[in-house]
Amino acid sequence: MSDALVAENVRKEYGDTVALDGVSLSVGAGEVFALIGPNGAGKTTLIRSLTGTTTPDGGSVSVLGVPPGSVEKSRVGLLPQSFDPPARLSARELVAYYAGLYDGARDPDDALADVGLSDTGDTWYENLSGGQQRRVCVAATLVNDPDILFLDEPTTGIDPAGRRALWSLVEDLAAGGTTVFLTTHYMAEAEQLADRVGLLADGEIVAVGTPESLIGEHGGESRLVVETATPRTSVEMGYTVEETESGLVFDGVTPADIGEVVSDLNARGVEYESLTWTEPDLEDVYLRLTGASLGPEATRRAGEAAIAGGDR
Ligand SMILES: Nc1ncnc2c1ncn2[C@@H]1O[C@H](COP(=O)(O)OP(=O)(O)OP(=O)(O)O)[C@@H](O)[C@H]1O
Numbered sequence: 001m002s003d004a005l006v007a008e009n010v011r012k013e014y015g016d017t018v019a020l021d022g023v024s025l026s027v028g029a030g031e032v033f034a035l036i037g038p039n040g041a042g043k044t045t046l047i048r049s050l051t052g053t054t055t056p057d058g059g060s061v062s063v064l065g066v067p068p069g070s071v072e073k074s075r076v077g078l079l080p081q082s083f084d085p086p087a088r089l090s091a092r093e094l095v096a097y098y099a100g101l102y103d104g105a106r107d108p109d110d111a112l113a114d115v116g117l118s119d120t121g122d123t124w125y126e127n128l129s130g131g132q133q134r135r136v137c138v139a140a141t142l143v144n145d146p147d148i149l150f151l152d153e154p155t156t157g158i159d160p161a162g163r164r165a166l167w168s169l170v171e172d173l174a175a176g177g178t179t180v181f182l183t184t185h186y187m188a189e190a191e192q193l194a195d196r197v198g199l200l201a202d203g204e205i206v207a208v209g210t211p212e213s214l215i216g217e218h219g220g221e222s223r224l225v226v227e228t229a230t231p232r233t234s235v236e237m238g239y240t241v242e243e244t245e246s247g248l249v250f251d252g253v254t255p256a257d258i259g260e261v262v263s264d265l266n267a268r269g270v271e272y273e274s275l276t277w278t279e280p281d282l283e284d285v286y287l288r289l290t291g292a293s294l295g296p297e298a299t300r301r302a303g304e305a306a307i308a309g310g311d312r
Pocket residue numbers: 014017018019037038039040041042043044045046081
């Protein structure tokens with residue numbers, strides 16, 4: 001697989017802020033690469049550096065074999081994170097405007113159909129919902145049938161059904177040979193779509209690999225989550241136990257161990273409301289490598305209590 005995109009030691013500073021601190025990566029032709037990382041990690045700055053919408057202070061970038069400023073415009077699609085088109089255009093007029101920038105562009109209605117908005121072509125952009133507006137913007141990036149597509153948080157604000165429709169669109173594009181470089185805060189999106197994922201933190205790539213390899217290397221063990229009737233039940237067992245807001249998390253529990261843990265909980269009089277067994281996923285990788293929280297779902301408390309007394 002030849003490289004569609006190569007960045008070497010890219011550096012960008014804004015005053016005292018080092019937005020990119022020597023980023024190197026390559027993306028193969030036809031590959032889907034997802035960039036994840038906390039707010040302010042430098043994801044948008046990297047996309048802007050890769051697409052020539054900002055000039056790095058150091059390093060080099062090659063897109064389809066040439067510097068970003070020299071690449072044929074019709075071969076590249078870019079959905080910026082912030083995109084504020086004229087509101088008093090219909091969805092179709094807006095997409096047609098972008099189609100007019102290219103020779104041999106696609107039919108705007110086909111691009112709208114790609115994003116599931118066939119019925120809303122006549123609606124003014126300002127009257128569309130936030131998620132529909134985002135989908136129109138995605139449609140606008142598809143009119144030139146790009147060889148490489150940069151999508152900066154493409155599904156932010158889009159409802160779950162719309163998000164899955166866009167995932168399917170990205171999968172179709174990749175199957176057709178389009179290289180896709182996207183950023184996202186949705187770990188499920190990166191895990192579902194990406195051939196490889198890069199984790200950016202404080203302007204540096206801290207891990208890169210297939211979702212499976214990252215999870216295997218950094219995701220930790222499978223675990224049993226126990227929601228207890230009484231918050232922060234203190235329990236002594238032969239597993240590594242984390243206390244959470246809502247109960248207990250037992251690390252390293254396989255499905256075959258669940259019965260034993262449940263017996264132990266019963267024997268010790270721990271009342272529980274639910275038991276959920278989970279395998280590590282990309283969210284665990286993210287949390288472990290950034291030490292950050294993804295939101296209210298991720299309320300796991302630090303401070304493991306490796307407790308003696310059980311039979312493991
Ligand atoms: N034009 C700018 N002027 C000054 N500082 C900037 C500019 N653009 C980005 N920064 C700073 O560079 C750092 C990286 O910002 P960037 O927008 O690339 O992060 P991000 O990973 O895309 O964040 P988010 O997930 O919130 O979109 C931040 O500290 C940000 O404040």
